[in-house]
Amino acid sequence: MVKLxxxxxxxxxxxxxxxxxxxxxxxxxxxxxxxPISIDLIISNNPKAKGLKLGKxxxxxxKVYNFKKKYKIENQILSDLKEHKVKxxxxxxxxxxxxxxxxxxxKGKILNIHPSLLPKYKGLNTHQRALDNNEKxxxxxxxxxxxxxxxxxxxxxxxxxxxKNDTKNSLARKVLIQEHKLYPRSILKIFNL
Ligand code: GAR
Numbered sequence: 001m002v003k004l005x006x007x008x009x010x011x012x013x014x015x016x017x018x019x020x021x022x023x024x025x026x027x028x029x030x031x032x033x034x035x036p037i038s039i040d041l042i043i044s045n046n047p048k049a050k051g052l053k054l055g056k057x058x059x060x061x062x063k064v065y066n067f068k069k070k071y072k073i074e075n076q077i078l079s080d081l082k083e084h085k086v087k088x089x090x091x092x093x094x095x096x097x098x099x100x101x102x103x104x105x106x107k108g109k110i111l112n113i114h115p116s117l118l119p120k121y122k123g124l125n126t127h128q129r130a131l132d133n134n135e136k137x138x139x140x141x142x143x144x145x146x147x148x149x150x151x152x153x154x155x156x157x158x159x160x161x162x163x164k165n166d167t168k169n170s171l172a173r174k175v176l177i178q179e180h181k182l183y184p185r186s187i188l189k190i191f192n193l
Contacts, residue, residue, distance in 0.1 A: 013041040013086045015094035020051015022092035022113055025180035027058050029187070036191040041084045043077060045096050067096045074102045081106075090183070091145065100147040110145035111190075113183050115175045117141060117157055122150035127168040127175070138162055138171060140179045142186035155186040 012030070014023050023042065030039045042055040042062045055062040063080055065073045081089075091112040103110060116126040118141040130138045139159040144152035158178040162171060 009038040010036055010088055011040040011084060011086045012037040012088040012090055013043055013081060013084070014039055014090045014092050015043045015045075016049050016051040016092055017044060017046045017095040018049055018051065018093050020049060020054050020093070021176060022179055022183055023051045024054055026090060026092060026183060027054065027060070029184035034193065035184070035187070036193060037088060037187060041080065041086055043080070043094075045094070051093075070096070070099060071101075074099055078102065078105060089145075090187075092183070097149060098145070103145055103147050108144060111155070111183075111186065112143055112145050112150070112152070113179050114141045114143065114150050115172065115179065117159060118143060118150055118154060127171040130162065131166065131168060131171065135162055138175060140175050140182055142182055155189055156182055158182045 009030075014026055016023050027039055029035050030037055039060055042052065042060055044052055044062070044064045045067045047064045052062050052064070061084065063077075065077065067073055087109060089106055089110040091110065093113075098110070114122075114126070116122075116130065117137065117139045121129050127138065137159050139157055141157045142155045143150070144155065146152040158181070160174055160178060166174075
């Protein structure tokens with residue numbers, strides 16, 4: 001559990017790789033009085049991530065890193081996080097796997113959102129795999145990050161029904177709408193709010 005100290009919001013960083021629709025919902029949430037976090041830094045591995053524009057509009061500091069030299073880059077990120085007094089990380093469509101060393105430095109303080117009902121469909125291409133297996137339900141999961149892919153302790157899940165006309169795109173859209181509600185609810189939950 002992350003401890004909320006005093007009445008000050010905990011500084012958080014959001015890591016993104018693409019559209020940033022979860023980032024958008026987190027920014028909106030963070031501005032509410034009831035939010036225990038503020039978003040002070042956005043990290044991306046992709047200079048073309050659309051979500052970076054959201055950071056600019058909202059005047060949030062952004063950093064883009066090329067993850068080819070992962071260990072070096074992670075050390076730079078750790079100093080960025082320190083500089084910005086970031087105490088919590090939200091992965092939101094971030095498509096790099098963080099090293100065990102990095103995760104240990106933020107133990108219990110990194111959250112991820114995944115577009116499936118974990119432990120089912122860890123990794124990529126979740127919606128197509130759920131359809132191929134004729135699943136009746138899919139959904140999304142917010143969980144703590146540990147060193148095993150998509151395997152940390154689950155905070156909250158939201159289940160949705162798969163209908164017979166669903167394609168991977170329609171399913172992704174339906175799940176994403178739920179993700180935008182689930183991530184803020186999960187943050188409130190870990191702060192016991
Ligand atoms: C979301 O569906 C998120 O769950 C997924 O990427 C999408 C990002 O959308 N994350 C993963 O697949 C992580 N393994 P967004 O950029 O619009 O928030």
